Amino acid sequence: MKKIELNPLDSNQRRSLQLGVVLVLGIFLVGYFLLRKSPTPEPTTKNYTMYIENSILHAFDDTISIAEYPSRVSVHYPYVLVILPKKQSTQIYNLKNASKEKSFNEALLDYSNGKTLKNIGKTTFLDGLDLQVLCEKGFIKSDIEVLCLTKVNANTVENKLISITIPDAKQKEICVSKDIITDFSVVNDKIYIGEINLHNKQNYLIVDGTKVEVPSVVSFIYELGGEPYYATLKGALSQEESWYKIENNTANKLDGEKIFLRYALEN
């Protein structure tokens, strides 16, 4: 067999080749480890805003999609509940502290002062107390009162808002709809109710018994800076997101593509 001379170089050439290879290898290794181990820079400033844009909730430093049904947002000032039933999870943020308050491995209806309102099977429970009714949405108004959105009749779409006293679970009707109540909330002790007419798709806001027309679906009602607002999210009945300030029982549309739940300057 012919002897193969793989490296027919003199000693100087060979030393140059070796140094070149070592240099290339060294650059590669240094670059590799620098890229691999360089730490992701921590955000130096905390994000104090909370807003919804394109069905994405930007909650301080978190980003959560609420685009897919039945994911939803509910606000009980100062708490914002991000309810993800498919994941059996509820994330609670505190608007006052601009921080995450708590996390639950179940879908809640409401949270206030450590108390939870949730559906278990066929009825709704305030902590361990069975309220003897199934609520579609709920609001813990005080230690002795819960507001509950429930069906007028179990087999029809119309719903009503009732008040339930604690602990005897006695029910009292507040507003019975001939259509669908889409959301309700309590801001400054006033009850705000959103409604949609099933036939002509007209949207309404009911404040203290007074019903006024509003330009778009009331997806959820909330408090911002001590004032009532409502938001319209994307869906079959609304192609775009929008938000409104409720003043003197009328809804005034606000500019911008973001639905703010908290401004940065509030802190």
Next chain:
Amino acid sequence: MKALDYAHAFKKLKEDPFGFAVDALITVVVHIFSPLPIPGALVAQFKVPILGFLASLAILFFFMIMLVGTVFMSPLIVSSGYWTEFISHFQDQEGEYQSDSGFTQTQIPKQSPLGGSGMNFVTVTAYFLDPSYYLQFGRNHTGIDLVPSDSYYQNSQSYKDTGEVVTFATINGNVRYYIDQYGGNTVEITSDNGSIQVLYIHFSRVLVQSGKVTAGTPVGIMGDTGNATGEHVHYEVRTKNGNNWQAVNPLNYIE
């Protein structure tokens, strides 16, 4: 010959220890990245330099294709329906899914489709005629969406046996299988007396497509086919209203 090689290596080590170390390092690195015979050796073996070089390149290319193909294509193959279909040929489906003897033979859907007592095995993620569903889709939600509860995963015998969420017939009746307008695998059971219907949507696999079933017969595996944002069972109950079927709240029936 070997002794001469060792003597030669020792001489090189003595004359130029640094160069020897670098040569050794380069050899190791080259063999890590290319554990094939280096082209030079193949050239020597074949005695036709070009052919040897091309052969070694071809071998290297073949291994690279295999590696890239395996790494990138495996998830696509496994997640596609073809894989499930391929695997199903090797599975003995006879007796794989047992009937649930905990169901009462009835024409009224008194039990949850995942079995268990009352609502013990299920969590409702979307209720009957949920207003939020209407806002999202512009139509009514005519059933309830169910996912297994923690108790289900801990106690369900069918889950322990199969590792899958098996859904059962809740009434005795006749089965009809179809794919709904959104692509969901749908199983419909009409009670023997023709007064009530139960309907299941989104099955990943349908276990019964026609014929008679009794309550407790496995009918499908929970999935997310059709208009679904995650795996769940859409469960619907309908009653006869004149000549039409009308959806009613399934929770009114589950005891």
